Every structure is written in structure tokens, then in C-alpha cells.
Amino acid sequence: xxxxxDDFYAVIPAGGIGxxxxxxxxxxxPKFLHDLTGAGESLLQMxxxxxxxLAPRERIAVVTGRAHGVKVEESLPDVDPANVFIEIDxxxxxxxxxxAAAVIEKRHPGAIIGSFAADHVIxxxxxxEFTVRQAVAAAREGFIATIGIQPSEPAVxxxxxxxxxxxxxxxxxxxALVERFVEKPDLDTARVYFADRSYLWNAGMFISRADVxxxxxxxxxxxxxAGLVEIAEAWDTxxxxxxxxxxWPTLTKIxxxxxxxxxxxxxxxxxxxxGQFDWDDVGDFASLWTLLSGxxxxxxxxxxxxxxxxxxxxxxxxxxNTDRVVAVIGVEDVIVVDTPDALLVxxxxxxxxxxxxxxxxxxxxxxxxx
Amino acid sequence: xxxxxDDFYAVIPAGGIGxxxxxxxxxxxPKFLHDLTGAGESLLQMxxxxxxxLAPRERIAVVTGRAHGVKVEESLPDVDPANVFIEIDxxxxxxxxxxAAAVIEKRHPGAIIGSFAADHVIxxxxxxEFTVRQAVAAAREGFIATIGIQPSEPAVxxxxxxxxxxxxxxxxxxxALVERFVEKPDLDTARVYFADRSYLWNAGMFISRADVxxxxxxxxxxxxxAGLVEIAEAWDTxxxxxxxxxxWPTLTKIxxxxxxxxxxxxxxxxxxxxGQFDWDDVGDFASLWTLLSGxxxxxxxxxxxxxxxxxxxxxxxxxxNTDRVVAVIGVEDVIVVDTPDALLVxxxxxxxxxxxxxxxxxxxxxxxxx
Numbered sequence: 001x002x003x004x005x006d007d008f009y010a011v012i013p014a015g016g017i018g019x020x021x022x023x024x025x026x027x028x029x030p031k032f033l034h035d036l037t038g039a040g041e042s043l044l045q046m047x048x049x050x051x052x053x054l055a056p057r058e059r060i061a062v063v064t065g066r067a068h069g070v071k072v073e074e075s076l077p078d079v080d081p082a083n084v085f086i087e088i089d090x091x092x093x094x095x096x097x098x099x100a101a102a103v104i105e106k107r108h109p110g111a112i113i114g115s116f117a118a119d120h121v122i123x124x125x126x127x128x129e130f131t132v133r134q135a136v137a138a139a140r141e142g143f144i145a146t147i148g149i150q151p152s153e154p155a156v157x158x159x160x161x162x163x164x165x166x167x168x169x170x171x172x173x174x175x176a177l178v179e180r181f182v183e184k185p186d187l188d189t190a191r192v193y194f195a196d197r198s199y200l201w202n203a204g205m206f207i208s209r210a211d212v213x214x215x216x217x218x219x220x221x222x223x224x225x226a227g228l229v230e231i232a233e234a235w236d237t238x239x240x241x242x243x244x245x246x247x248w249p250t251l252t253k254i255x256x257x258x259x260x261x262x263x264x265x266x267x268x269x270x271x272x273x274x275g276q277f278d279w280d281d282v283g284d285f286a287s288l289w290t291l292l293s294g295x296x297x298x299x300x301x302x303x304x305x306x307x308x309x310x311x312x313x314x315x316x317x318x319x320x321n322t323d324r325v326v327a328v329i330g331v332e333d334v335i336v337v338d339t340p341d342a343l344l345v346x347x348x349x350x351x352x353x354x355x356x357x358x359x360x361x362x363x364x365x366x367x368x369x370x
Numbered sequence: 371x372x373x374x375x376d377d378f379y380a381v382i383p384a385g386g387i388g389x390x391x392x393x394x395x396x397x398x399x400p401k402f403l404h405d406l407t408g409a410g411e412s413l414l415q416m417x418x419x420x421x422x423x424l425a426p427r428e429r430i431a432v433v434t435g436r437a438h439g440v441k442v443e444e445s446l447p448d449v450d451p452a453n454v455f456i457e458i459d460x461x462x463x464x465x466x467x468x469x470a471a472a473v474i475e476k477r478h479p480g481a482i483i484g485s486f487a488a489d490h491v492i493x494x495x496x497x498x499e500f501t502v503r504q505a506v507a508a509a510r511e512g513f514i515a516t517i518g519i520q521p522s523e524p525a526v527x528x529x530x531x532x533x534x535x536x537x538x539x540x541x542x543x544x545x546a547l548v549e550r551f552v553e554k555p556d557l558d559t560a561r562v563y564f565a566d567r568s569y570l571w572n573a574g575m576f577i578s579r580a581d582v583x584x585x586x587x588x589x590x591x592x593x594x595x596a597g598l599v600e601i602a603e604a605w606d607t608x609x610x611x612x613x614x615x616x617x618w619p620t621l622t623k624i625x626x627x628x629x630x631x632x633x634x635x636x637x638x639x640x641x642x643x644x645g646q647f648d649w650d651d652v653g654d655f656a657s658l659w660t661l662l663s664g665x666x667x668x669x670x671x672x673x674x675x676x677x678x679x680x681x682x683x684x685x686x687x688x689x690x691n692t693d694r695v696v697a698v699i700g701v702e703d704v705i706v707v708d709t710p711d712a713l714l715v716x717x718x719x720x721x722x723x724x725x726x727x728x729x730x731x732x733x734x735x736x737x738x739x740x
Binding site: 328329336341345349357364 | 683684694696698701706708710711712713714715716717719723726727730731734739
């Protein structure tokens with residue numbers, strides 16, 4: 001078995017609710033706490049397991065909201081409670097990852113951190129590890145490294161990374177400079193990117209020395225940096241609560257892409273390692289169905305209580321999270337998500353619209369099911 | 371207000387489960403006990419209300435299974451318990467209506483009985499009453515009279531009645547002889563029938579003198595007749611239970627169409643009165659949707675908990691029989707039936723197949739939800 005990486009901390013931002021996965025994903029029990037794939041583990045637990053060969057348990061941290069701290073610790077019995085960083089409120093990813101970087105840098109100067117979303121699905125573990133190890137090698141050279149996913153289709157739902165000049169880094173043979181980031185394209189543009197192998201999906205994974213990351217935040221968002229440093233100074237002292245409560249809500253809300261990655265790319269400080277593993281952000285029920293069915297739409301895929309589902313001349317995805325019988329008869333490409341207090345019926349083509357239903361339910365005052 | 375009809379008894383066979391309306395309709399709580407249309411009353415109660423202007427409460431009878439006697443009495447607080455005839459087991463319609471005829475004839479010699487299913491929906495009450503009164507007039511002349519529904523479309527789901535020679539009966543200006551009964555046609559044949567106004571839908575309503583009906587059973591099914599007479603002799607005595615338990619299970623299972631109507635038609639003893647009221651047998655969820663939407667398929671029709679249903683770019687029927695939120699997003703022509711222990715998702719085109727799901731669930735041993 002491969003050894004964990006020296007000085008490497010894995011940081012798992014466990015923040016977003018994933019409201020396109022309502023009614024499974026809820027404010028009180030977001031996507032990452034669910035066994036969405038029927039694997040027997042939550043997405044968070046799968047993320048933990050995936051990182052454990054790279055960082056020992058005492059060097060895996062989770063950044064999560066106040067409402068979820070207890071559930072995260074219950075879900076990850078091996079996590080060190082000192083490594084569960086609670087956000088006072090939602091401040092976007094630069095603050096969340098920046099907090100982890102600042103506290104870890106103080107505890108372990110010179111540490112390398114890598115951030116990996118709590119709610120993605122990755123297959124081909126060995127390739128994933130191989131890719132992260134290269135990104136760490138690039139980080140040791142002072143780069144901020146990201147992992148770009150080799151596209152498997154001309155997707156319009158992701159931003160892309162344009163790969164630039166190859167780097168010459170020992171232990172990171174595939175690393176290259178990022179030429180630029182591009183926003184989610186239209187389909188024609190996505191087809192061009194897909195044909196041109198130098199465009200990779202931006203999966204939001206960033207690996208760098210903590211001090212390098214903080215330096216980039218300092219350069220681009222000095223107020224955010226000052227606040228993070230103030231909080232980190234107090235974090236492992238009795239003053240933590242007071243300082244965090246006072247300073248955190250003043251921090252700038254900005255994604256790490258804008259606060260760190262794009263400016264670093266402009267300065268030639270951003271490296272990318274292409275990842276040839278299978279990656280899925282499970283953004284909605286359509287992508288969950290594709291993930292579980294391998295894209296073959298000729299049957300009903302069941303997640304949950306298989307024995308309760310009866311299908312006849314039907315295709316689609318049934319998520320059965322109750323004791324009820326679910327009969328799906330003569331319906332093509334239907335998505336049925338059955339939970340104790342809410343039922344969703346939609347199609348793969350409309351799976352993105354589920355978010356709008358959540359908004360409509362909020363307006364109707366039905367927030368108990370959100 | 372019009373007067374009830376002298377000597378007229380309305381008989382409501384409340385027998386079938388209506389398994390194409392599962393999971394609303396169940397063995398323990400069949401279709402006729404449900405407020406399927408959202409009218410605030412069960413179909414049985416609506417049937418009772420419809421007949422009350424024609425027969426006073428003491429002359430409305432219900433024939434039902436052992437399992438449903440109590441529910442029928444609860445559902446119809448005005449019913450005379452002596453007029454709730456309990457079938458020992460399911461013996462088809464000739465035995466059910468024949469039992470009512472035999473007991474009523476004994477109680478009230480010369481009575482005219484009319485049988486009307488417990489689970490149909492009829493609109494245009496005045497036209498219905500006008501039609502029944504004509505059928506009763508034909509019955510007084512010694513005919514067995516049926517009411518044929520003027521088709522509103524070339525339906526393939528019903529049998530047809532071919533109207534023959536006009537009769538010349540006072541108070542029954544529209545009555546004619548039945549030339550013959552025809553089985554459910556294919557679509558081409560149905561179109562021919564629809565264009566030819568002399569074909570009417572067979573809605574299974576029969577009106578005749580009780581003794582005439584029994585005489586027809588005696589002629590065609592002498593053993594069935596003998597059994598019914600034996601049970602009727604004992605019905606209002608202490609021997610009822612003993613005789614019914616012994617004789618009923620030996621009675622021939624046959625539909626009244628074959629035991630009475632077709633043979634009577636062959637002998638020129640069957641009259642038909644065309645009914646120009648709106649009639650629906652609510653045979654499945656597709657016909658329920660058509661009934662409730664008026665056939666306009668541009669929205670989601672909700673039965674039940676309207677406030678719990680959220681639809682967005684969807685069309686179809688949602689029967690919401692729980693407290694749960696039901697979100698239907700981007701699905702066309704979908705039927706969603708939500709009950710506490712079973713959920714059905716199907717389409718109008720497959721609504722007939724629901725019966726097969728019930729069979730499949732039986733085979734799986736899930737009879738608790740059937």
C-alpha cells in the first residue's frame with residue numbers, strides 16, 4: 001500500500017445543499033450526507049475513504065456549516081474533532097478553504113493542502129491518487145495546482161480549464177500551466193473543447209502550499225486575508241468563538257476560483273494535472289441516473305428500497321426512501337424520488353428545474369420539507 | 371320536486387374492487403367508497419343521492435360483500451339496514467341482483483327494481499331521472515328495460531346495444547326494442563357504431579318488474595333461480611344465515627347480461643331507453659382525468675390535497691391522498707397517485723395496465739397494499 005503524502009492535508013469543504021437533488025437533499029441534511037449512489041455510504045464518507053490513502057486521518061479536515069457539524073462527526077467516526085472547521089455562516093469557498101489553510105499553516109507551517117468537494121463521485125481510485133500525487137509535486141514547486149478532468153462528453157454544465165505550456169516537474173509528468181479558465185460553454189463551443197484535448201473540466205480541486213494559497217488571497221483579497229489570519233490566530237485558543245463570531249460575518253463572499261485561481265493563472269502560477277479518472281459531481285437526478293445506469297436508458301434504475309419498486313414497461317430512476325410500494329407503469333425516462341414527506345416526479349430533461357421547485361415551495365411557506 | 375316512483379326499488383350492486391384504480395381502490399376499500407372526483411362524497415354516496423328523487427330511502431337497497439357491509443352502512447346513514455344485502459362471497463351480477471329481486475318481490479309483490487352501479491359518475495340529473503322514469507314505464511308493460519348511453523366518442527372500452535324497433539309505450543316516448551348486444555368493438559367498428567346513432571353504450575342499468583326478472587332467470591338459469599328463491603324465502607326469518615351460508619356458495623357465477631339481458635333481447639322482451647345524460651364508469655385513472663379535466667390536457671388536475679401539489683411545465687392527473695408535498699416538474703401526461711403506503715406513476719395510455727401491477731404485487735406477497 002502506498003504511503004500517505006508527507007505534510008499533506010486534505011480539506012473537504014462540505015457546504016452546499018445541492019437543492020437540485022431535493023427532496024433527498026435538504027437544508028438540514030444536504031447532499032453530502034446521503035448515500036445517493038446506493039453504495040452503503042454517504043458521499044462524504046466516500047470522499048473520506050478516497051482521501052485516506054493520501055492523508056492519514058489526523059490530516060483530513062472538513063469545513064462545514066453550524067447546522068452540520070454534529071452530523072459530519074457522526075458520519076466520520078475517525079475524524080479528529082479539531083479538524084472539523086465550523087463556518088459561522090455561508091461565506092463561499094475562498095473563506096471556507098482559506099480558513100482551513102490559515103489554521104493548518106499555523107499548526108503545521110509549510111503544509112500542503114488539497115481541497116476536494118464532499119459530494120462528488122470518483123471512480124478509478126488508483127488513477128485519482130496518482131493524479132493528486134502529481135498535483136502535490138507541483139505544489140511543492142510553489143504552484144497552485146488544480147486537477148482538470150479529461151472530458152468524457154461535450155458537457156455544458158461545467159467550466160473548462162485550457163491547458164497551456166507543459167511544466168517540467170519531477171514526480172508530476174503530466175503537469176502543465178493553466179492558460180486560462182473558461183466559463184460554462186454553449187453546446188457548439190463545448191464540442192470544440194471536447195475535440196481539442198487541451199480543454200479539461202474544472203472540478204474545483206486545488207492543491208497548494210497553504211502559505212502560497214494564503215499569499216494569493218492576500219494579493220487579491222487583502223481584507224479577506226486579514227480576517228482569515230485574525231481568526232486563525234485565535235482558532236486554537238479560548239478566543240476562537242469570540243473572534244470567529246465577530247470577524248467571520250465580515251469576510252468577503254467570493255469563490256476561490258475568482259479570489260485565487262484565475263489571478264494565479266494570469267500570473268503563470270497555476271498548474272493543472274489532467275485527471276483520467278471518472279468524475280461526477282452528481283449535480284441533479286439526471287446525472288445520478290446516468291452515473292448509475294452507465295447512460296443506458298432501457299430500464300428502471302432503483303436507489304434505495306429495491307424490493308418496494310415495481311416497474312412495467314417503464315424506464316427511469318426511482319429513488320425509494322420510504323417503506324411504500326412504488327409502481328411505475330408505462331412511463332419513459334421518468335425520475336421518481338419518494339421520501340417520507342415529499343415526492344418528486346420529473347424527467348432527466350427537467351432535472352435542473354428542481355431548484356425552481358424548491359424556491360416555489362419556500363415562497364409557499366413549505367420550508368419544513370426543504 | 372318530482373315524486374318518487376310508485377313501487378320502485380333502486381338496487382345498488384356495490385361489488386367490484388376497481389383494481390385499475392389501485393392504489394386508491396383496494397380490496398378493503400373499493401372504488402365506490404372513495405371520493406374519486408373530489409366532490410366531497412364517495413361514488414356510493416353520489417349514487418344514493420342520484421336515486422333518492424326516484425325512490426325514497428326505505429326503497430333503496432345495496433348489495434355488497436361481507437367485508438364492506440359496515441362501511442356501506444357508515445357511508446349511507448339513511449340506508450335501512452334491512453336493505454343492505456350481504457353476499458356470502460362473490461357470485462357475479464346475476465346472483466347479486468337476483469337476490470335483491472327475490473327478497474324485494476317477497477316483501478313487495480309487483481315491485482319494479484332498477485339496478486345502478488355504485489361506482490359510476492352521472493351528470494345532468496334531470497335527464498337521468500327522465501330516462502329512468504321512461505324505463506320504469508317500459509317495465510310496467512312487462513319489458514326488461516335497459517338504459518343505453520348515447521356515445522360521446524367511438525369508445526372501445528364498452529359493449530354496445532343495437533337499438534331496434536320503436537316501442538309505443540305511454541310515458542316512455544324514447545323506448546325501443548333492443549335488437550342485440552354487441553361486445554366491446556375494435557376502433558374501426560366503434561367508429562361505425564358512433565356514426566350510426568342506433569348504437570348505444572351498455573351501462574349495465576336494468577329496470578324491470580322483480581317477478582319478470584326472476585322469471586327470466588328461471589327460464590335461462592333454473593338452478594340459480596331455485597337457489598335465489600330458497601334464500602329469499604329464508605331471508606327475513608331466523609334461518610337466513612343458515613340458508614344463505616349453505617345455498618349462496620352453490621349459485622352459478624354469471625353476469626346478468628348473459629343470464630337475463632341477452633336471452634330477453636332474443637325473445638323481444640328487452641327494451642332500451644337512450645340516455646342523453648353524461649355517464650362515466652371511471653374505469654381507470656385516464657378516464658378519471660378526462661372526466662375531471664373535460665378532456666383538456668394542458669394542465670395538472672389535482673384530486674385531494676391541492677395545496678400540497680406543485681407543478682411546473684407539467685400536465686396530468688395528481689391524486690394526492692397524503693400530507694406530503696408532491697412536485698411534478700416537466701412531465702407531460704403523467705398520472706401520479708400518492709397514498710400513504712403506495713405510489714403509482716403511470717400515463718393515460720397505460721392506465722389499464724395498473725391491474726397487472728396489482729397482480730404482480732399479489733405474486734410478490736405485498737397484499738397488504740392491495
